[in-house]
Amino acid sequence: MHDPVVELFECAACGHRLSHFAEICPGCLGDALRPVAVPAAAVLESWTLIRRPAPAHAGAGPFAVGVARLAEGGQLVSGRIAGEAEGLGVGSAVTLARDAGGRITIRAAGAG
Amino acid sequence: MRVSVAGIGSTRFGRHEGATPQALAIAAARDAILDSGIDRGEIGALYLGNFVSGVLTGQEVLAGLVADGLNVQGIPATKVEGACASGGIAFRHAVMAVASGQVRVALAVGVECMTGADTTRVTGALNCAMDNTTDGAAGLTYPGLFGLVWQAHAARHGTGRDDVSAVVVKNKRNGLRNPLASMGATLTVDEVSAARPIADPIRLFDCCGISDGAAAVVVTAADRLSGHPGPRIDILAAAQSSGPARIAGLRDLLSFPATVRAARAAYAQAGLGPGDIDLVELHDCFSVAEIVDSEDLGLVPPGAGGGWAREGRTDIGGTIPINASGGLLAKGHPVGATGLGQIHEVVRQLRGVHPNPVPGAAIGMAHNLGGTGIACTVTILGRADA
Structure with missing residues (x-):
């Protein structure tokens, strides 16, 4: 079984990595950003439970948003906490993925 | 000039x-x-x-x-x-x-x-200041952002509910004496702790109105x-900076680089350091923001913001009086007006006409933060006769 990966974006010219797509690389201003799969292992740095969502997420009910630090590269990434958030806390091992819309999701490491 | x-x-x-x-x-x-x-x-x-x-x-x-x-x-x-x-x-x-x-x-x-x-429409309007392809797409709101900040501060520095509630109690109390503030109140730590949750651990009284x-x-x-009555108030520094557009640009959830940069520039312009500041009106859009801002401005040692609030060291008469006006928590936060409202408060302090006077204040600071830390200004004002 392969370790899970998550797609980031990397500049082919300078190697700068982003967790979001951009037309222009902020590292070298080149336009050669391309998807790159990196290990999805991360550590949860923080979380919150959104009880009053913005209109774009109206009706979603309380949901958890977290910030995780990638094990490789150390970058912080924000995303919706998917699945069971119970038991997760600051310092928990988590895995990053992207949902159907391309948004980062965070779930407990080893969770299905 | x-x-x-x-x-x-x-x-x-x-x-x-x-x-x-x-x-x-x-x-x-x-x-x-x-x-x-x-x-x-x-x-x-x-x-x-x-x-x-x-x-x-x-x-x-x-x-x-x-x-x-x-x-x-x-x-x-x-x-x-x-x-x-x-x-x-x-x-x-x-x-x-x-x-x-x-x-x-x-x-x-x-x-x-x-x-x-x-509230829903206002939340949507304020979220226009978020990168809605990343943080906003995750469902983050501004109370949520500061919920994240608080959890991280708590994990690293042990900042608890009572520390953060001390900020709320102080600012709400200060606001009672300020005619420009409409949300002053006498609150207990227990009342703050029992308020309705908004974005854990942020509760109602942790939020500006x-x-x-x-x-x-x-x-x-x-x-x-020259020749005008009253003390002349000089602008010793007016600094502005920008910061990361999204959480993914931060190195640390406990610090907003835009504040650090603007403060550094302001101190350099004024030829002053944090120890020279007699009072500060800073951007307490949420209770825990006051703690993080005070550390980013160099006014409180890193990690000590919660303890200083609980010990009264940020009260009027304390080591560094913070938000003697009541701040955003007690004045309210009409977002486009807040930065100038803070300068208005500092000027009244330095003129010696503030309803919550900081005795002997000669140098004051105003700190105004935007978005997820994407924009910041730090202003230092001083009495010309000091």
Whole structure:
């Protein structure tokens, strides 16, 4: 079984990595950003439970948003906490993925 | 060129039923012009800070509307927007206009009308200041952002509910004596802890209130004020910075780089350090923000913000009085007006006419933060006779 990966974006010219797509690389201003799969292992740095969502997420009910630090590269990434958030806390091992819309999701490491 | 504050004006922050943003802005600007004793015909430029008027009230071109209402048409009238830092940015542009010699007198105005919209609409409008392809797409809100900050601060420094509640209790208490604040209250730590949860661990009283309001400042060359009554208040620094556009750009959830950069620039401009600051009005949009801001500004050691609040070291009479006005928590946060409201409060302190006086205050700071830390201004003001 392969370790899970998550797609980031990397500049082919300078190697700068982003967790979001951009037309222009902020590292070298080149336009050669391309998807790159990196290990999805991360550590949860923080979380919150959104009880009053913005209109774009109206009706979603309380949901958890977290910030995780990638094990490789150390970058912080924000995303919706998917699945069971119970038991997760600051310092928990988590895995990053992207949902159907391309948004980062965070779930407990080893969770299905 | 030394630039000074010539006059200040402010409406009360709170609910102004049926008021238009231009009406509030014109009222505050009129008061600032009258306070300055300078003929409005000398005003050479107007800068107006506003953030969500277009979204919430359908009214734009506010700078031109205010120039028209003050009958100072013909001068450059410019609206600036930097989310909740819009007012501070307007002030800095007015200072630069005078410092550069382009104009002799400039007017900065900040305004917002928010109470006509319900909380959901306001949340959506404020979320316009978030990168909605990343943090916003995850469902983050501003209470949520500071919930994240608090959890991280708690994990690293042990900052607990009682530490953060001490900020709320202090600022709400300070607001009781400030006629410009509409949300002052006598609260206990237990009442703060029991309030309705908004974005864990942020609860209702941890949040600044949705508000209407306007504030204005007239600035001019220091020598223009010779012979004016009262202490002259000089602008020792007016710094502005930008910061990461999203959480993914931060190295650490416990620090906003825009604040650190603006503070560093302001101290350098003024030739001062944190130990020289007698009081600060800082951007407590949420209770825990006061703790993080005070650390980013270098006024409190890293990680100690919660403890200092709990020990009363940020009260009036403490080591560094923070938000003697009541801050955003007690005044309310009409987002485009807040930065100028903070400068209004600092000027009143330095003139010795504040309802919550910090005894002997000679140097004061204002800190205005926008978005997820994407924009920031830090201003340092000082009595010329100190």
